[in-house]
Amino acid sequence: MVTIYDVAKLVGCSxxxxxxxxxxxxxxxxxxxxxxxxxxxQLGYTPNTNARALATKKTWLLGVLFSEELGTGIVxxxxxxxxxxxxxxxxxYGYDVVFVNKRLGNREASYYEHCLYRGVxxxxxxxxxxxxxxxxxxxxxxxxxxxxxxxxxxxxTVISDxxxxxxxxxxxxxxxxxxxxxxxxxxxxSIAGSERHNAYKEFLKSKGLEENPKYLVxxxxxxxxxxxxxxxxxxxxxxxxxxxxxxxAYDDIACAAMTTFRSQGFRIPDDLSIIGFDNVMMSGFTSPxxxxxxxxxxxxxxxxxxxxxxxxxxxxxxxxxxxxxxTKLIVRNSCARL
Amino acid sequence: MVTIYDVAKLVGCSxxxxxxxxxxxxxxxxxxxxxxxxxxxQLGYTPNTNARALATKKTWLLGVLFSEELGTGIVxxxxxxxxxxxxxxxxxYGYDVVFVNKRLGNREASYYEHCLYRGVxxxxxxxxxxxxxxxxxxxxxxxxxxxxxxxxxxxxTVISDxxxxxxxxxxxxxxxxxxxxxxxxxxxxSIAGSERHNAYKEFLKSKGLEENPKYLVxxxxxxxxxxxxxxxxxxxxxxxxxxxxxxxAYDDIACAAMTTFRSQGFRIPDDLSIIGFDNVMMSGFTSPxxxxxxxxxxxxxxxxxxxxxxxxxxxxxxxxxxxxxxTKLIVRNSCARL
DNA sequence: CTGAAAGCGCTAACAG
DNA sequence: CTGTTAGCGCTTTCAG
Numbered sequence: 001m002v003t004i005y006d007v008a009k010l011v012g013c014s015x016x017x018x019x020x021x022x023x024x025x026x027x028x029x030x031x032x033x034x035x036x037x038x039x040x041x042q043l044g045y046t047p048n049t050n051a052r053a054l055a056t057k058k059t060w061l062l063g064v065l066f067s068e069e070l071g072t073g074i075v076x077x078x079x080x081x082x083x084x085x086x087x088x089x090x091x092x093y094g095y096d097v098v099f100v101n102k103r104l105g106n107r108e109a110s111y112y113e114h115c116l117y118r119g120v121x122x123x124x125x126x127x128x129x130x131x132x133x134x135x136x137x138x139x140x141x142x143x144x145x146x147x148x149x150x151x152x153x154x155x156x157t158v159i160s161d162x163x164x165x166x167x168x169x170x171x172x173x174x175x176x177x178x179x180x181x182x183x184x185x186x187x188x189x190s191i192a193g194s195e196r197h198n199a200y201k202e203f204l205k206s207k208g209l210e211e212n213p214k215y216l217v218x219x220x221x222x223x224x225x226x227x228x229x230x231x232x233x234x235x236x237x238x239x240x241x242x243x244x245x246x247x248x249a250y251d252d253i254a255c256a257a258m259t260t261f262r263s264q265g266f267r268i269p270d271d272l273s274i275i276g277f278d279n280v281m282m283s284g285f286t287s288p289x290x291x292x293x294x295x296x297x298x299x300x301x302x303x304x305x306x307x308x309x310x311x312x313x314x315x316x317x318x319x320x321x322x323x324x325x326x327t328k329l330i331v332r333n334s335c336a337r338l
Numbered sequence: 339m340v341t342i343y344d345v346a347k348l349v350g351c352s353x354x355x356x357x358x359x360x361x362x363x364x365x366x367x368x369x370x371x372x373x374x375x376x377x378x379x380q381l382g383y384t385p386n387t388n389a390r391a392l393a394t395k396k397t398w399l400l401g402v403l404f405s406e407e408l409g410t411g412i413v414x415x416x417x418x419x420x421x422x423x424x425x426x427x428x429x430x431y432g433y434d435v436v437f438v439n440k441r442l443g444n445r446e447a448s449y450y451e452h453c454l455y456r457g458v459x460x461x462x463x464x465x466x467x468x469x470x471x472x473x474x475x476x477x478x479x480x481x482x483x484x485x486x487x488x489x490x491x492x493x494x495t496v497i498s499d500x501x502x503x504x505x506x507x508x509x510x511x512x513x514x515x516x517x518x519x520x521x522x523x524x525x526x527x528s529i530a531g532s533e534r535h536n537a538y539k540e541f542l543k544s545k546g547l548e549e550n551p552k553y554l555v556x557x558x559x560x561x562x563x564x565x566x567x568x569x570x571x572x573x574x575x576x577x578x579x580x581x582x583x584x585x586x587a588y589d590d591i592a593c594a595a596m597t598t599f600r601s602q603g604f605r606i607p608d609d610l611s612i613i614g615f616d617n618v619m620m621s622g623f624t625s626p627x628x629x630x631x632x633x634x635x636x637x638x639x640x641x642x643x644x645x646x647x648x649x650x651x652x653x654x655x656x657x658x659x660x661x662x663x664x665t666k667l668i669v670r671n672s673c674a675r676l
Numbered sequence: 677c678t679g680a681a682a683g684c685g686c687t688a689a690c691a692g
Numbered sequence: 693c694t695g696t697t698a699g700c701g702c703t704t705t706c707a708g
Contacts, residue, residue: 001700001701003700003701003702004701004702004703005701015701015702015703016702016703016704018702019701019702019703019704020703020704022702023703047701047702048700048701048702050700050701050702051700051701051702051703052701052702052703053702054700054701054702054703055701055702055703055704056702056703056704
């Protein structure tokens with residue numbers, strides 16, 4: 001391993017100067033700077049983060065926290081896109097991204113301990129919808145953190161504007177002439193579930209439409225199965241007076257519902273319009289292609305990185321805030337004019 | 339920050355002993371061991387990887403390498419599932435996973451430099467199908483590495499058994515009575531493309547079927563668009579004597595093709611059977627649901643971790659080998675008996 | 677502008 | 693079984 005000493009020897013200066021050169025300090029002669037860089041190049045010198053971190057207490061490492069149990073995490077397309085953009089943007093700032101888990105070498109540990117162990121400069125909170133004890137200690141610590149999946153008190157949050165998206169979806173259905181609009185909600189313990197559901201109620205009120213309990217079902221979870229089941233329930237409980245459109249709070253659920261409705265003999269969109277939320281990859285390829293609301297996941301990831309790095313590098317502790325990322329209506333063919 | 343010294347002082351022993359205790363060395367009295375652990379607990383001591391790494395030259399860090407440009411990477415569902423399982427399994431061994439990119443703080447650098455910089459103990463090679471110069475220097479270095487997306491000479495590889503999968507798909511079509519089987523290939527510069535194409539030819543030969551060039555098209559890339567285009571081409575060039583079944587080398591392509599065929603008035607599977615490869619999430623929810631070949635991505639990720647950790651911890655350098663992971667036929671409704 | 681030296685937290689001989 | 697000590701590679705005062 002080639003070190004700062006090797007470079008210093010070759011140049012004929014002291015290690016301290018090499019260090020200063022590599023850290024772009026003011027007080028280094030332009031000539032010696034050049035010589036140092038050349039020597040470094042020639043020797044193939046690469047600084048060693050561990051040594052640097054030990055001396056400075058800064059690791060240039062950002063941790064990513066998500067609960068493995070929930071099957072959320074990287075595998076979830078929504079999160080993986082956020083993560084991809086987060087890590088790429090963080091990279092631009094010189095930070096690397098490491099996964100934080102609940103182990104320390106061979107033994108069990110907490111997320112917080114793991115963060116200490118690696119000495120991360122900050123963390124991205126991407127744990128699923130449940131306010132787990134496990135992450136409580138990182139919430140209470142003074143670790144810099146930004147959240148993208150949950151709203152935590154006292155933490156910066158970057159998240160889609162669920163209200164806006166819901167209103168876009170419903171206004172569109174309304175515009176097409178629909179007045180009997182049902183809602184298949186995501187689990188209401190989740191942000192997506194509760195916020196979209198609230199916006200749904202707000203919308204009905206604003207249009208002077210009645211809140212018909214028969215037009216509302218809540219999914220048990222985010223799976224296709226629960227979507228299919230919810231669709232069946234919806235049909236059963238509203239059979240006497242069917243809705244003309246349904247707003248499903250999540251695309252997977254919308255797709256499952258669509259399949260269910262069709263298997264019951266409904267033509268989509270002729271007999272029943274359906275609109276989703278998320279613009280999941282699949283949505284463009286169902287038949288009919290699903291009209292939905294797009295979340296700007298790339299922007300969420302980037303903004304999260306911007307904010308986190310900002311917190312790390314600019315001392316002044318800002319008030320924690322929510323950054324709401326605008327959504328967008330994607331019109332395809334699952335909704336018809338009444 | 340609480341250190342080994344704080345613990346030592348509280349217990350009344352030397353830092354060295356604390357270190358030994360934490361590293362589960364033999365020579366530590368059970369009593370002092372207990373006392374040390376209690377003291378550590380009480381003080382909230384967490385070892386510091388950076389210091390440890392500096393002293394031992396072992397970081398317990400595994401790097402993940404993928405080309406961001408290609409849009410492969412975390413966002414790709416195939417890879418994200420591998421990665422998820424890789425990182426989880428690596429965690430069990432005590433290793434953390436960090437993304438390797440092409441920067442070093444503020445400046446551009448190579449993947450290899452980045453690995454040096456972080457001092458990773460090994461890398462997962464997940465760069466896309468192109469043998470880029472960029473990763474060449476890590477290939478030539480003595481970094482421990484295992485590949486999951488490409489076959490590199492002299493590197494361990496964990497990858498699906500494309501031949502097996504292809505044969506499973508084709509045998510199934512054959513079993514259903516199909517003899518005129520077309521193939522929409524992935525780009526042939528990719529492993530998936532070339533291996534599946536070769537297996538297709540092998541199959542035809544083994545069954546004594548003629549290799550009809552009109553039944554073969556190659557996609558430009560892995561996108562839906564190129565799948566749709568390929569499907570159109572296939573129809574055009576074989577119009578006089580249409581195939582009764584098509585084997586598409588990738589689900590996204592199969593789905594796009596299915597849509598195209600239907601828009602041309604073909605009923606699937608009645609007029610045309612279609613089978614894919616990959617068992618992408620969407621495949622279960624197209625109409626009709628796509629029959630396809632499943633890759634065991636979880637196992638790929640786990641095995642990759644096993645092998646990499648093995649290389650790191652067991653000195654003896656094994657001969658590099660290919661581990662082929664078996665595939666599985668998933669029967670749904672896109673193929674009909676002739 | 678440059679050098680010397682102490683120290684970041686931990687490990688690994690080596691003595692005892 | 694335990695303590696001492698010399699580093700690991702780098703940064704950072706403080707002198708010069």
